[in-house]
Amino acid sequence: MLVLTQLLGAVALLIWGTHMVQTGLIRAWGGPLRKALGQSVKSRFTAFFTGMGITALIQSGTATTLMVAGFVGQGLITTAAALPIILGADVGSSLVAQFFSLKLVWLSPLLILIGVLLYRANRSQQSRQAGKATAGLGIMMLALQLIGSTMAPISHSDAIQVIFQSITGDTLLDILVAACLTFVAHSSLAIVLLVATLVGNEALSPLLGLALVLGANMGSSMSPLLSGVGSGSNGRQVAIANLVFKLCGIALVAPFIKHAGPWLTYLGDTPERQVLHFHVLFNVFTAAVFLFLNVPVANLCAKLCKSANESRQPHQTKYLDEAALESPELAIACAAREAMRMGDMIDEMLRDTESAICENDDAATRRVEDSEVVIDILYKSVKNYLMRVERDGLSTEDNQRWVDVLSLTINLEHIGDVIDKNLMDLARRKIHNQRVFSETGNVEIHDLHQRLISNLRLGLNLFMRPDVKNAQRLLDEKTQFNQLERRYAENHLQRLAEQRVQSIETSSLHLDVIRDLKRVNSHICSLAYPILENAGKLSSKQPQVVIKTKRYPKSAHIKGA
Template sequence: MVTLLNLLSALALLVWGTHIVRTDILRVYGAQLRRILSTSITRRGYAFLAGVGVTSLVQSSNATAVIVCSFVAQGLVGLAPALAIMLGADVGTALMTGVLSFDLSWISPLLIFCGVMVYLSRRHTSIGRLGRAAIGLGLILLALELIAAATRPMTQAAGLKVLFSSLTGDVMLDAVVGAVFAMLTYSSLAAVLLAATLATSGVISLKVALCMVIGANLGSGILALISASRQNAAGRRVALGSMLFRLAGAAVALPLIQYAEIWIGYLSSDVRVGVVAFHVIYNTVRCSLLLALVGPMSRLCMQLLPASPRDSDVIQARYLDPAAVGTPSLALANAAREVLRIGDIIENMLASLMLVIRDNDLLQANNVRKLDDDVDRLYTEVKMFLARVSREEMNAEEVRRWTEIITLTINLEQAGDIIERIVTDVESKKIAPQRTFSSAGMTEVSELHARLLASLRLGLSVFLNGDLKNAQRLISEKEAFRDLERTYAKTHLIRLAGETQQSIETSSLHLDLISDMKRLHSLFCSTAYSVLDAAGMLHKSRINTEQEAVVLVANSVSDAAAGAFPP
């Protein structure tokens, strides 16, 4: 029992070390690796090599699969290049298995010691994260030693010999066991190294180990299918094509496994080296031959997984890549792009609003309501996406950006609600009773609307670029808009005193309208405060107000996260 616990703990350490390396490499170089994957699609060979290189760094073909599936789902990468990348990912995993199979035990304590020193001193920096990745690599090497030590007593245990004796002769059963190991450990690398260690210890035969290697590749494909299940049909096609490639390789290799056993025996007398060499050779040959078939495979996958019918009127988040959640800098960049989309929708709502006010256009009124539904949908998705990004892993600058994004998202959602309410008021107080604004009143509304639209665009620019001069200009525009709103309220009262019939009939609507426009303008100008605060130019009372708002925003998102992701 103790031996089994030691083996399980060593396997857990191996999986944890792999997770640490993958996570921290993606956090530091995630944006660059994604750029490599998304741009290396001009030729199949380049895509193949990109898959090899990226997977060798992150030590997980599953991580590469998640990234590539999300790219295809968003329409950033075609299916054929994505399948070429996945073939390269299989080779990259095999190469890393070969590297880790060497006796690198002397490096393990060095990597762990140096990694801990670097991480503790530079925890929230890129160097600190690389130090943690070094710790993970050291843990992988240490886990491999522990696995070898834990399996030695198995050669003497009669019960375990009887258990593993069932893995002889039935290549399908052996392959299934290898697939199960890969799925349980969430790593084909761990399953292959375990098979090599068990074969070296004499617990299983070389033939069983080779079948388990092929099964581990199938298990990794199943994991990719599970990970892609939440993607749209385009994203799922990548995982399906990769799995079909793996099945084709297994269908050819398993009937010939006895010849492979003889050939590996001639290649090396060291069983461990032989198993790992077979893994590298098998994946390299399989993927190189199948590279020519990515075109036909992509067409087959499109037939097997046709695009599901979807209501084209329902807007979908375009940049909220779930695979980016573990990389805060990349996740924040994606969320910022999605928030700018919300800003574009608000701009369209403002354009339609003016047509409703000026021309009594009921078609545009319905369009405003539809756009507000789109804003609400994207607002919810952005909020839930940001709630999944761990703030403990962010540095101070990333926390500030997180707050800016969620604050603007909330402000734009409130702006959408205000615009929709204005449309409802115009319908009930102007269009239905067939009233009109006076020419002077309409001119005032048009002037405020034009300033409102310009400030929205300027506010989005400040959010995107953080330009100090534009932030100061935005605050100045806010003060000017406030003064103009007061002036127009007074001139409206003067028109009422002159008993202008049109002004009397639309008085309530007119005053409410310019008041609501003032609220909208304040929401659009709020992006300037964080820029001014960072430059030390924000008034102390305003800083306190902003800090209180930050706490409220963080609590709001935390509550939303608790509701969406219950413990």
């Protein structure tokens, strides 16, 4: 019982060390790593080697897959361009296992010491996270030493041999067992190193070790897919493609496992090296087969995801990937994409609002009401998702991005409320009473709607790509919009003075509509203020628009009431 406890504790320590390295490096240099991934897609070979290098650094193919899936989900790169990165990530993960198999006993305590000193000596978040990653490397090497020392005395025990023989022997079963263990551990590296250590201590046969390595590879592709169930993101195509790669590779290799005995000597001098070299060769073989088939595989995955996306209800989130919460920067990007989806829905609501108000389209009012329900649900989902993001290790820039995403969703939700509770109430009253705006009044409201939609699109573009010039342009648009709102109100009063019947019948409705459109525009233009404030371009005194007003007879105001 004591030996089993020691073994399980060492395995847990290995998994925890892997987690420390992954989270430490991503939080310390997540921005540059994501930038390198995003810029690597110009060539499939560049993408392949970039994925291999970054995975070798952060020691997690799953983390690399999630980052790439985030890019695809945001529409920054295509699925076909992302797949060579995934193939490189698998090779990079297998190379990391080679490094950890080296018997560098002295390196483990040294790395732990350096990591602790870095973590404690500097308050900089980057230095602390780098120290965490360094200590994690040492802990991983220490865990492997503990596993080896624990298994060495009992590896030749008859009882141990009987146990392993009773639960294994069938190649498919071995693969499934290792896949489940890898999914639970969320680390194929940890499982492969564990298998190699057990094979090296003769607790497992080399052929069994090969089958378990195949299972670890399959489990590594299941983790990003199953942990992101329900996200509905286009990025799921990347996870599906990774699973397709592994399943096809396993289908091609697994039948030959039982006949590989005579060839094992070509893989290495010791059973442990044979297992690790097989791990590398399997991923290199898979990459060689699929590196030039990335486009057909991407098309296949798009078809597989299409039916799932079509069956998704509008109120269900598409981009809030639960697995991305492991990487706060990626989670913020997912929330930003969902917020942009809300912006697209507000765009549709504004177009339907124009139809409802100007054309008395009753069907448009119902579409707006349905969209508002979805907006409220998405707002709550994004807000709750952001609250679950761990912000302690985030940079100042990422923290500001978190605030910007939350601010955008709040403004969009307020816009939805103004449209539904105010403008749609006015539209329903106008339709019920069968009122019609004057031709000139309709043209003015149409003009305000078009400017509003244009400002919304400029604001959303500004949210995705902050730019001082465009932020100032949006603020200028606010001034122009306010000026137009006053001018059109003045024009309406002029029509009242001229005793136009349509203007008199719809006076209150007309003025309330342009007032509420102004409120919507204010929420949109608020996106410019943080950018201008950070750039020092926001004046404490905003210019006031002065409009000369005419005097109208009192009778005109009375009739327009």
